[in-house]
Amino acid sequence: MKKMRVWGGIAIIAGLFISACGGQPFGMSGILGGPAKPKIIIPRETKDYKIYFSSNRTGGRELFRMDPDGEHQIRLTNSNGSKYFAVVTLDGSRVVYVNNDQGKRDIYSMAADGTDQRRLTRTGTDEFPRWSPDKKKIIFVSARDGNREVYIMNADGSDQTRMTRSENEQSDAKWSPDGTRIAFTSTSANGDEDIYLMNADGTGQRNLTNIPGLDWNPFWSPDGTRIGFVSTRDGNREIYAMNPDGSHPTNLTRNPADDGSGMFTWSMDGRLLPFVTVRDGNREIYIMNSDGSNPRNLTHTPKAEEDDPVWLPDGRILFVTNRDGNWELYAMNRDGSGTVNLTHNPADDMRSLVTYNESGLDRKN
Numbered sequence: 001m002k003k004m005r006v007w008g009g010i011a012i013i014a015g016l017f018i019s020a021c022g023g024q025p026f027g028m029s030g031i032l033g034g035p036a037k038p039k040i041i042i043p044r045e046t047k048d049y050k051i052y053f054s055s056n057r058t059g060g061r062e063l064f065r066m067d068p069d070g071e072h073q074i075r076l077t078n079s080n081g082s083k084y085f086a087v088v089t090l091d092g093s094r095v096v097y098v099n100n101d102q103g104k105r106d107i108y109s110m111a112a113d114g115t116d117q118r119r120l121t122r123t124g125t126d127e128f129p130r131w132s133p134d135k136k137k138i139i140f141v142s143a144r145d146g147n148r149e150v151y152i153m154n155a156d157g158s159d160q161t162r163m164t165r166s167e168n169e170q171s172d173a174k175w176s177p178d179g180t181r182i183a184f185t186s187t188s189a190n191g192d193e194d195i196y197l198m199n200a201d202g203t204g205q206r207n208l209t210n211i212p213g214l215d216w217n218p219f220w221s222p223d224g225t226r227i228g229f230v231s232t233r234d235g236n237r238e239i240y241a242m243n244p245d246g247s248h249p250t251n252l253t254r255n256p257a258d259d260g261s262g263m264f265t266w267s268m269d270g271r272l273l274p275f276v277t278v279r280d281g282n283r284e285i286y287i288m289n290s291d292g293s294n295p296r297n298l299t300h301t302p303k304a305e306e307d308d309p310v311w312l313p314d315g316r317i318l319f320v321t322n323r324d325g326n327w328e329l330y331a332m333n334r335d336g337s338g339t340v341n342l343t344h345n346p347a348d349d350m351r352s353l354v355t356y357n358e359s360g361l362d363r364k365n
Contacts, residue, residue, distance in 0.1 A: 047068060047313070047314045048313075049068060049312070049313045049314070050065050050066065050067065050068075050112075051065070051066050051067070051068060051312075051318070051329070051342070052064065052065050052076075052086055052088065052095070053065075053066070053329055053343070053349055053350065054083055054084055054086065054349070054350055055343070055345065055347055055348065055349040055350070056347050056348055057345050057346075057347035057349070058075065058078075060080070060081070060082060061082040061083055061084060062075055062076070062077045062078060062083055063075075063076045063077045063083045063086055063095075063097060063114075064076060064349075065113075065114075066342065066343075068312065068314060068331075069340075069342070070329075070340070070341070070342035070343060070344065073343070074114075075114075076110070076113070076114030077097075077110070077114065077117070079099070079117075080101050080102075081099040081100055081101030081102070082099070082100045082101075083097055083098070083099055083100075084097065084098055084100070085097060085098040085127060085128055085129065086098075087129060087130055087131055088112060088131075089131050089135040090131070090133055090134075090135060091135065092112055093111065093112055093135070094109055094110065094111060094112060094135070094155070095109060095110050095111070095112055096108070096109045096120070096129045096130075096131060096138055097109075097110075097129070098126075098127045098128070098129065100127075103124075104124035104125075105124060105125060105126055105127045106119060106120070106121045106122060106123070106124060106126055107119075107120045107121045107126050107127070107129045107138070107140055107157075108120060109155070109157075118156075118157070119157075120138070120153065120156070120157030121140070121142070121153075121157065121160065123142060123144040125142050125143040125144050126140055126141070126142045126144070126151075127140065127141055127142075128140055128141045128171065128172075128173065130173065130174060130175060131155075131175075132175055132179050132200070133175060133177065133178065133179040134179060135155060136154065136155055137152055137153070137154060137155065137200075138152070138153050138154075138155060139151065139152050139163075139173050139175065139182060140152075140153070140173070141170060141171055141173060145162065147166075147167065147168070147169055147170075148169040148170050148171060149162055149163070149164045149165070149166070149170050150162075150163045150164045150170045150173045150182070150184055150202075151163060152202070161202075163182075163198065163202035164184070164186075164198075164202070164205065166186060167188075167189065168186040168187055168188050168189070169186070169187040170184055170185065170186055170187075171184065171185045171187070171216075172184055172185040172216060172217055172218060174218055174219065174220060175200075175220075176220055176224050176244070177220055177222060177223065177224040178224055179200060180199065180200050181197055181198065181199060181200060181244065182197070182198050182199075182200060183195060183196070183197050183208075183218035183220065183227055183244075184196055184197075184198075184218070185215075185216040185217065185218065186207075187216075191214075192214065193214040193215055193216045194207050194208070194209045194210060194215050195207075195208045195209045195215050195216065195218045195227070195229050196208060197227075197244065197245075197246075206246075207246075208227070208242065208244075208245070208246030209229070209231070209242075209246065209249070211233060212233065213231055213232045213233030213234075214230075214231065214232045214233075215229055215230070215231045215232075215233070215240075216229065216230055216231075217229055217230045217260070217264070219263075219264050219265070219266075221241075221266050221270050221290075222266055222268060222269075222270050223270060224244070225243070225244070226241045226242065226243065226244075227241065227242055227243075227244055228240065228241045228252075228264050228266070228273070229241075229242070230260035230264075231249075231251075231260075234251060236256060236257070236258055237258040237259060237260045237261075238251050238252070238253045238254065238255070238259055238260060239251075239252045239253045239259050239260045239264060239273075239275055239292075240252060241290075250291075250292070251292070252273070252288065252290075252291070252292030253275070253277070253288070253292060253295070254292065255277065255279050255295075256279075257277060257278050257279035258277070258278050259275060259276070259277040259278075259279070259286075260275065260276070260277075261276045261277075261278075261283065261307065262275075262276040262283075262307040262308040262309070263276075263307075263308040263309060263310055265309065265310045265311050266290060266311075267311055267334075268311060268315075270290055271289065271290050272287055272288070272289060272290065272334065273287065273288055273289070273290050274286065274287045274298070274309040274310075274311075274317055275287075275288070275309070276306065276307055276308070276309065280297065280302065281302065282301070282302055282303070282304070282305060283305040283306055283307060284297050284298075284299050284300070284301065284306055285297075285298045285299045285306045285307075285309045285317070285319055286298060287317075287334065297336075298317070298332065298334075298335070298336035299319075299321070299332075299336065299339075300336070301321070301323050303323075304321055304322055304323035305321065305322050306319055306320070306321045306323075307319065307320050307321070308320050312331060315333075315334065316331045316332060316333055316334070316338070317331065317332055317333070317334060318330070318331050318342075319331075319332070320349075320350055324341065326345075326346060326347065326348050327348040327349060327350050328341050328342070328343045328344070328345070328349055329341075329342045329343045329349050329350075330342060
C-alpha cells in the first residue's frame with residue numbers, strides 16, 4: 001500500500017535541502033593499528049547555511065535557494081519538467097534531484113549554485129536519489145526492470161547497478177550515517193510493507209520488521225544506533241524506533257490517533273524528535289523526547305495543516321504549512337516560539353526530502 005500525501009490538490013513531493021558548514025567527528029579511528037572505523041560527522045549549530053526549496057511560482061516546479069531569514073530567493077533551474085526530491089552533498093558542493101518531464105522521471109545533478117547541470121539517468125523511471133556520506137555514490141529507486149528496485153551509481157552517473165532483486169516494490173532507501181548500510185522499505189504484492197537492511201554493496205539483505213502490520217519510512221538517528229520508522233502493528237499509525245539489527249522495537253508515540261505522516265528528524269544531539277500528528281483533529285507538529293516522553297504541540301493551528309518538520313542548522317525547525325491559504329515554508333524555535341514565514345509568495349513553496357539522516361542538515365567534513 002503506497003502512501004502519497006495530497007491536500008488541496010497539492011502532492012507533497014517537492015524537495016528542500018540545506019547546505020551548512022561545521023561538524024564534529026563521532027567515533028574514533030582504529031586503535032593500536034587496528035582497522036579504522038567509518039567516521040560519522042555530527043553537525044554543530046551554525047548560522048552559515050542556505051535553504052533550498054521548490055516552488056511553482058514561475059509556472060513549472062523549479063528549485064530555488066534562499067538565506068535562513070528568507071531573503072535573496074534565487075531560482076536555480078529553468079527547464080521543462082517538475083523538479084523535486086533535491087539532496088545536497090555533505091560538503092555542500094553538488095545537488096542531486098529528480099526532473100519529472102511529462103511522466104518521465106530522471107535524475108540530474110548540478111553545482112550548489114545551479115550551474116553545471118548534468119543528466120545522470122535516462123530510463124524515465126528513476127527517482128529518490130541520495131548521496132553517500134563520502135559523495136562518491138548515489139542510491140536511487142528505479143522501475144527500469146519492471147518493478148521498483150534499489151540501484152546505486154557513481155556520482156557522475158556511471159556504473160548504474162541493481163542492488164535488490166525482488167518481486168516486491170522497493171522505496172525509502174536511506175544511507176546509514178557512516179555509509180556502510182542502507183535501510184529501505186519493501187512492499188509485497190498483497191500490500192504488506194517491511195523495513196529491510198543491507199550492506200552498502202547490496203549484500204546481507206535482511207528483513208528487520210517481519211511481523212504483522214505495515215512498517216515503512218526508516219530514518220536513522222544521527223549516531224546510527226537507532227532506526228526510526230512508522231508502523232501500524234498496534235492497529236493505527238505510530239512512530240517506532242529499533243536497533244539496526246531489528247531488535248528492541250519501541251513505540252514512541254502511543255496514541256490512538258495517527259502519528260507518523262510527513263518527515264521525522266532527530267535533533268542534532270539525538271535528544272528530540274518533532275513529528276506530525278492528527279491527535280488534535282488536524283495535522284499539527286509536535287515534539288517529543290527521543291524516548292517518546294513529553295510530547296507537546298508546537299503549532300496550535302486548528303484551521304490549518306502543518307507538515308514535514310526538519311531541523312535547521314541554527315537549531316530552529318523548518319516546516320511547511322497552508323495557514324496562509326497556500327503552502328509556505330515556515331521556521332520556528334524548538335519550543336514553538338518565533339514562528340516566521342520564510343517564503344512569502346502566493347504560489348506553493350514546498351519541501352520534502354533532504355540529507356543528513358533526513359534532518360535537512362549538510363556539513364563539511
